[in-house]
Amino acid sequence: MSVVYDRVALIGLGLIASSMAHAMRRSGLAGEIVGTARSTETRDIARELGFCDRVVDSAAEAVKGADLVVLAVPVGAMGAVAAEIAPELAQGATVTDVGSVKQAVIEAVGPHLPEHVHFIPGHPLAGTEHSGPRSGFAELFDNRWCILVPNGSDAKATARLTRLWEGMGAHVDVMDAPHHDLVLAVTSHAPHLIAYTMVGVADDLSRVTDSEVIKFSAAGFRDFTRIAASDPTMWRDVFLTNKDATLEILGRFTEELFALQRAIRTGDGDHLHDYFTRTRAIRRGIIEAGQDTDAPDFGRSGQHDKA
Amino acid sequence: MSVVYDRVALIGLGLIASSMAHAMRRSGLAGEIVGTARSTETRDIARELGFCDRVVDSAAEAVKGADLVVLAVPVGAMGAVAAEIAPELAQGATVTDVGSVKQAVIEAVGPHLPEHVHFIPGHPLAGTEHSGPRSGFAELFDNRWCILVPNGSDAKATARLTRLWEGMGAHVDVMDAPHHDLVLAVTSHAPHLIAYTMVGVADDLSRVTDSEVIKFSAAGFRDFTRIAASDPTMWRDVFLTNKDATLEILGRFTEELFALQRAIRTGDGDHLHDYFTRTRAIRRGIIEAGQDTDAPDFGRSGQHDKA
Numbered sequence: 001m002s003v004v005y006d007r008v009a010l011i012g013l014g015l016i017a018s019s020m021a022h023a024m025r026r027s028g029l030a031g032e033i034v035g036t037a038r039s040t041e042t043r044d045i046a047r048e049l050g051f052c053d054r055v056v057d058s059a060a061e062a063v064k065g066a067d068l069v070v071l072a073v074p075v076g077a078m079g080a081v082a083a084e085i086a087p088e089l090a091q092g093a094t095v096t097d098v099g100s101v102k103q104a105v106i107e108a109v110g111p112h113l114p115e116h117v118h119f120i121p122g123h124p125l126a127g128t129e130h131s132g133p134r135s136g137f138a139e140l141f142d143n144r145w146c147i148l149v150p151n152g153s154d155a156k157a158t159a160r161l162t163r164l165w166e167g168m169g170a171h172v173d174v175m176d177a178p179h180h181d182l183v184l185a186v187t188s189h190a191p192h193l194i195a196y197t198m199v200g201v202a203d204d205l206s207r208v209t210d211s212e213v214i215k216f217s218a219a220g221f222r223d224f225t226r227i228a229a230s231d232p233t234m235w236r237d238v239f240l241t242n243k244d245a246t247l248e249i250l251g252r253f254t255e256e257l258f259a260l261q262r263a264i265r266t267g268d269g270d271h272l273h274d275y276f277t278r279t280r281a282i283r284r285g286i287i288e289a290g291q292d293t294d295a296p297d298f299g300r301s302g303q304h305d306k307a
Numbered sequence: 308m309s310v311v312y313d314r315v316a317l318i319g320l321g322l323i324a325s326s327m328a329h330a331m332r333r334s335g336l337a338g339e340i341v342g343t344a345r346s347t348e349t350r351d352i353a354r355e356l357g358f359c360d361r362v363v364d365s366a367a368e369a370v371k372g373a374d375l376v377v378l379a380v381p382v383g384a385m386g387a388v389a390a391e392i393a394p395e396l397a398q399g400a401t402v403t404d405v406g407s408v409k410q411a412v413i414e415a416v417g418p419h420l421p422e423h424v425h426f427i428p429g430h431p432l433a434g435t436e437h438s439g440p441r442s443g444f445a446e447l448f449d450n451r452w453c454i455l456v457p458n459g460s461d462a463k464a465t466a467r468l469t470r471l472w473e474g475m476g477a478h479v480d481v482m483d484a485p486h487h488d489l490v491l492a493v494t495s496h497a498p499h500l501i502a503y504t505m506v507g508v509a510d511d512l513s514r515v516t517d518s519e520v521i522k523f524s525a526a527g528f529r530d531f532t533r534i535a536a537s538d539p540t541m542w543r544d545v546f547l548t549n550k551d552a553t554l555e556i557l558g559r560f561t562e563e564l565f566a567l568q569r570a571i572r573t574g575d576g577d578h579l580h581d582y583f584t585r586t587r588a589i590r591r592g593i594i595e596a597g598q599d600t601d602a603p604d605f606g607r608s609g610q611h612d613k614a
Binding site: 076125126127129144145147173182183184186187188189190191192193194195196197198199200201202203204205207208210211212213214215216217218219220221222223224225226227228229230232233235236237239240243246247249250252253254256257260261264265267269272273275276277278279280281282283284285286289291292 | 383432433434436451452454480489490491493494495496497498499500501502503504505506507508509510511512514515517518519520521522523524525526527528529530531532533534535536537539540542543544546547550553554556557559560561563564567568571572574576579580582583584585586587588589590591592593596598599
């Protein structure tokens with residue numbers, strides 16, 4: 001593949017940005033990758049690992065001369081970063097982000113940016129439960145979706161950013177910000193909050209010890225703990241900035257949960273059986289769409305060899 | 308390893324029983340394995356796959372001369388099976404089960420059994436989202452826990468059943484039935500109901516299409532769908548028979564969820580951040596205890612090679 005951007009500035013060097021650096025290098029998509037992060041420790045690790053061509057000490061410095069700027073910091077920090085970099089942005093540069101919500105990012109970042117840049121918010125739906133610059137890897141986006149929210153931006157600039165994401169292995173979809181935030185509330189934000197809650201309940205229950213919860217977690221609980229181990233700061237910001245859609249889905253969830261609880265209490269086995277049969281079809285759809293593995297237990301490593 | 312039981316009768320030939328057959332053969336733990344299942348189709352598949360030495364047409368026939376009888380049918384069917392096999396049980400035989408609840412099984416099965424058998428309920432905490440005789444494999448129990456509920460049974464008979472489970476790769480723990488049912492409500496039953504609910508909500512939401520839910524499931528949702536794809540009949544019976552403990556945990560869950568919803572609504576970021584930080588520790592405990600993998604995304608097969 002050929003170079004899509006001559007100089008890419010990565011602001012923030014966690015899981016997503018470091019994986020982008022690895023993925024861009026894998027396919028030669030960027031002439032130069034310049035990175036920065038707020039903490040000295042993160043910058044030092046990035047220098048040690050060498051996934052950027054240059055690591056600089058400030059966001060303002062990083063964006064100089066870049067034709068693509070990627071905001072990869074927690075959603076709550078994006079406004080301040082946008083204010084800092086705005087005076088240094090090159091004419092015709094594209095500014096994008098990788099935040100998990102889109103309306104709040106547009107509101108926080110948009111007003112700071114000069115007219116002479118293209119602002120195309122984005123969100124790669126990929127991640128693991130690990131965070132930080134050491135957690136990145138080139139294959140993170142392979143066969144995953146990246147949603148772009150062009151929000152009236154120039155079509156050529158959007159097509160160029162699409163080429164970058166496709167070059168990093170992703171499929172690209174385009175939608176508006178409110179729909180993005182609702183879809184993500186369903187597929188990600190509400191599930192994460194529910195997983196956090198269930199793990200918290202288990203930890204809290206004095207008659208069942210933590211060591212019992214841990215020992216016997218293979219019975220189902222452990223599937224929840226993976227996503228409940230994700231970065232706390234990132235998730236705090238997601239819930240605070242996608243408040244309405246998340247609360248709406250949680251309201252629907254509670255309603256359904258109460259209906260199932262009542263079926264348990266009244267012994268309505270048919271209701272339960274019908275409900276559980278319906279949910280199997282969704283799982284089949286996900287496997288057929290190539291978004292998960294059909295191997296038992298997600299093919300957890302070694303499950304079939306040892307365990 | 309040497310033979311622990313001369314003849315093992317497996318009543319029901321789904322995931323657990325077929326895996327037991329494979330695991331007993333792997334280590335030569337049973338002189339003969341006799342299996343049966345209610346449906347002709349299941350018996351035919353078991354004959355085709357050959358994981359039993361003999362497949363017979365009725366439970367009464369299967370238990371004749373067996374020194375271990377394993378009830379591996381849905382919890383709601385165990386009482387009827389116990390009534391059917393009771394007259395045929397050999398003097399000194401051990402009867403066990405693999406059901407996910409223990410108090411209800413003791414109530415349903417116990418009264419039917421003659422005094423001359425040892426009744427030692429059991430529950431291997433292992434499984435996958437697949438069901439049926441084709442889904443079994445010898446490694447299912449390796450490094451997993453099996454809980455036995457001796458309930459006053461003979462210590463020698465319990466030690467012998469423990470040897471069988473250890474021979475099949477499991478660790479054995481002993482507890483009383485009420486505690487078992489509470490521990491499982493936390494680690495398995497409530498998480499399953501919550502996963503079923505979340506998947507049902509996603510399926511129900513008309514403004515987000517099923518295909519969007521499926522496409523974008525890698526953002527977190529898909530972790531829920533694995534356990535929500537489990538056998539509907541088994542899970543209906545679990546909830547109907549472990550009603551009190553499950554409803555108690557769901558009550559606690561709802562309380563915590565409401566507190567987090569309020570923190571979102573009022574913008575209390577500190578509460579959210581503290582909560583999410585605490586849940587990370589549980590995940591670490593599970594990995595350290597060898598009950599899950601630390602590979603990103605559970606080491607979903609190919610995640611690091613392709614995806």
